[in-house]
Amino acid sequence: MEAVYLAIPLAPLFGALVAGLFGSKIGKVGAHSAAILGVFVAFALSVWVFVRMVFQGMPSYEGDVYTWMVAGDYHFAIGFLIDRLTVLMMVVVTFVSLMVHIYTIGYMGHDETLWPDDSQVRSTTYQRFFSYIALFTFSMLMLVMANNLLQLFFGWEAVGLVSYLLIGFYMNRESAIYANLKAFLVNRVGDFGFLLGIAAIYAYTGTLNYHEIFAQAPKLATATISIFPGTEWSLPTVIAILLFIGAMGKSAQVPLHVWLPDSMEGPTPISALIHAATMVTAGIFMVTRMSPIYELSETALSVMLIIGSITAFFMGLIGIVQNDIKRVIAYSTLSQLGYMTAALGASAFAAGMFHLMTHAFFKALLFLAAGSVIMAMHHEQDIRKMGGLRKYMPITYWTSLIGSLALIGFPGFSGFFSKESIIGAVEASQIPGAHFAAVMLILGVFVTALYTFRLFFLVYHGEERMDAHTRAHLHESPKVVTVPLILLAIATVGAGGVAYPLLFGSFFGNSIYVAPQYDVLAVLGEHFHGLLSFTLHGLAQPPFWLALAGVAVAWDVTLYRSKLGLHVHSRLGWVRTVLEKGYGFDAFNDAVFAAGSRGLGRLLWRLGDALLIDGLVVNGTARLIGWTAARVRWVQTGYLYHYSFAMIIGVLVLLSWFVLR
Numbered sequence: 001m002e003a004v005y006l007a008i009p010l011a012p013l014f015g016a017l018v019a020g021l022f023g024s025k026i027g028k029v030g031a032h033s034a035a036i037l038g039v040f041v042a043f044a045l046s047v048w049v050f051v052r053m054v055f056q057g058m059p060s061y062e063g064d065v066y067t068w069m070v071a072g073d074y075h076f077a078i079g080f081l082i083d084r085l086t087v088l089m090m091v092v093v094t095f096v097s098l099m100v101h102i103y104t105i106g107y108m109g110h111d112e113t114l115w116p117d118d119s120q121v122r123s124t125t126y127q128r129f130f131s132y133i134a135l136f137t138f139s140m141l142m143l144v145m146a147n148n149l150l151q152l153f154f155g156w157e158a159v160g161l162v163s164y165l166l167i168g169f170y171m172n173r174e175s176a177i178y179a180n181l182k183a184f185l186v187n188r189v190g191d192f193g194f195l196l197g198i199a200a201i202y203a204y205t206g207t208l209n210y211h212e213i214f215a216q217a218p219k220l221a222t223a224t225i226s227i228f229p230g231t232e233w234s235l236p237t238v239i240a241i242l243l244f245i246g247a248m249g250k251s252a253q254v255p256l257h258v259w260l261p262d263s264m265e266g267p268t269p270i271s272a273l274i275h276a277a278t279m280v281t282a283g284i285f286m287v288t289r290m291s292p293i294y295e296l297s298e299t300a301l302s303v304m305l306i307i308g309s310i311t312a313f314f315m316g317l318i319g320i321v322q323n324d325i326k327r328v329i330a331y332s333t334l335s336q337l338g339y340m341t342a343a344l345g346a347s348a349f350a351a352g353m354f355h356l357m358t359h360a361f362f363k364a365l366l367f368l369a370a371g372s373v374i375m376a377m378h379h380e381q382d383i384r385k386m387g388g389l390r391k392y393m394p395i396t397y398w399t400s401l402i403g404s405l406a407l408i409g410f411p412g413f414s415g416f417f418s419k420e421s422i423i424g425a426v427e428a429s430q431i432p433g434a435h436f437a438a439v440m441l442i443l444g445v446f447v448t449a450l451y452t453f454r455l456f457f458l459v460y461h462g463e464e465r466m467d468a469h470t471r472a473h474l475h476e477s478p479k480v481v482t483v484p485l486i487l488l489a490i491a492t493v494g495a496g497g498v499a500y501p502l503l504f505g506s507f508f509g510n511s512i513y514v515a516p517q518y519d520v521l522a523v524l525g526e527h528f529h530g531l532l533s534f535t536l537h538g539l540a541q542p543p544f545w546l547a548l549a550g551v552a553v554a555w556d557v558t559l560y561r562s563k564l565g566l567h568v569h570s571r572l573g574w575v576r577t578v579l580e581k582g583y584g585f586d587a588f589n590d591a592v593f594a595a596g597s598r599g600l601g602r603l604l605w606r607l608g609d610a611l612l613i614d615g616l617v618v619n620g621t622a623r624l625i626g627w628t629a630a631r632v633r634w635v636q637t638g639y640l641y642h643y644s645f646a647m648i649i650g651v652l653v654l655l656s657w658f659v660l661r
Helices: 002-054 084-107 122-145 149-167 174-205 210-215 217-221 235-250 259-265 268-276 280-289 298-320 325-345 349-376 394-408 414-428 434-460 468-472 479-504 520-525 531-539 542-560 563-571 573-580 582-635 640-660
Strands: 061-071 074-082
Touching: 002 061, 002 074, 002 084, 002 122, 074 084, 074 122, 074 149, 084 122, 084 268, 084 280, 084 349, 084 479, 122 149, 122 268, 122 280, 149 174, 149 235, 149 259, 149 268, 149 280, 174 210, 174 235, 174 259, 210 217, 217 235, 235 280, 235 298, 259 268, 259 325, 268 280, 268 325, 268 349, 280 325, 280 349, 298 325, 298 434, 298 573, 298 582, 325 349, 325 414, 325 434, 349 394, 349 414, 349 479, 394 414, 394 434, 394 479, 394 542, 414 434, 414 479, 414 520, 414 531, 414 542, 434 542, 479 520, 479 531, 531 542, 573 582
Parallel strands: none
Antiparallel strands: 061 074
């Protein structure tokens, strides 16, 4: 089995290397064939491992396959931990990635037309993109399959690197370069905390291996650390919060969320991959994997609850005022990541992972459907210039409807079961901040439905607002685009069927640890006896009716355009301004951190480079030598008797020194 586990991440890596190194020789077909074959092999093997482990009782695997470095008595190794948490992530990552790879054939088929004629990368842009997304898949698989924090950090940084390359894929656009630099810098802030957390774990346990760390968890429970003289902090709390800072960067939680909306500068397929199955889910997975540590700190759980709920509600509000089709979905991702984080804070790790899975399916579906619309609209992304696309693009329409209903948590769709379980878990939690979080999450349901169906109605219903040329050429996307949409729609609906065993059964086994006093899912499970019971209970709860209210308001504002909607819009113009500016996070970062860094750089240049190095060391040395030369040049008179006199004086001085000593 070890060979199979090794083949799963290496297959996409092989595809990435072939497409990247030999793309100019094998052409477009060769590049996408190699990349898709690699990801397909990874997906097929992941499904096989999943079936054997979940349905046939195959035990978990944990072992090292390669010793990377030896430092003293410690071996830093590359190894795999294949348990039920891992196999779930492997299947989700490889399936979504495979759909994105197939879809990319249609979406990026004529990408060279978007580049300047004199661009040096124009001829191989297609091959380069396939190389990047296959490498993205490899990096994420190495992250989720790791059995130690060192390898997890390798995958963590690798997905960050590839996301940097993909967000700035259109390197001829200044906005794309700004976006990928922004993503890189914000994630470095989170990664600094993550590294400190890993260092603290190693300092107190002497290992980076998961099982060895978790075995020492009882000892860590009572340990303290002195960060400032005279103060003692709980070691598990410090470690958990430091690790969570890393998750805040990768999974875009407030205030480290600012990079995610700008990641829309990359091509649509990578938006789907980043927002659905890779990158942003890394933080959620990491916290879940480290659940034995987080269960030792109620403070860390409370922090996650509050930050997650704030992200879920307030980032959703921004989605209401966005007009770019991809940015609306991007803010939806921020909001849904907040739901996942809140679930982790309530110790409902299984619910968080279930929502991660369902969200991966319907968010990839929504992004790829948006890409289908963008293709039909000749790369127009403003939803105010769309409308009435239902009759031109029926497959895109119905798949978008399925994704939208799943996103708002409509009964029967997978998103209903995952969101309902998160809200119920937070309501049942006794962790400080749980009541506040529950209110935020419930209100977030209304907001989600409002921005989701505002987008849906503006794009697919109502009057046609595009120009005559675009309207004349509107048609459904080719099968290479619509087939992945259909398969993702099936997964979006079908994933709800595994809700009960994932949430209330023993699916995850020992992969996730929940302390008995925090086990809110066990409390919820006492009241449900199957999916029908779950659904009927949800129909009587506020989230369902708030979702319907959000859809109704979206219809009123976008299609019916009642006087009430116009009145509210005119009275709350200042709120719209605040939301359009993203609560001022970007302005603050640009004014304080970006401008402050530039100011510090200028100060260091003036003091260090201009004054100290150039002025004092380089030019100062030259001036000192010049000044010294000017003072001693009078000695060189050119008269022989002056030199003889100087020699006689010198001899007398030397004789006097020898005599007197």
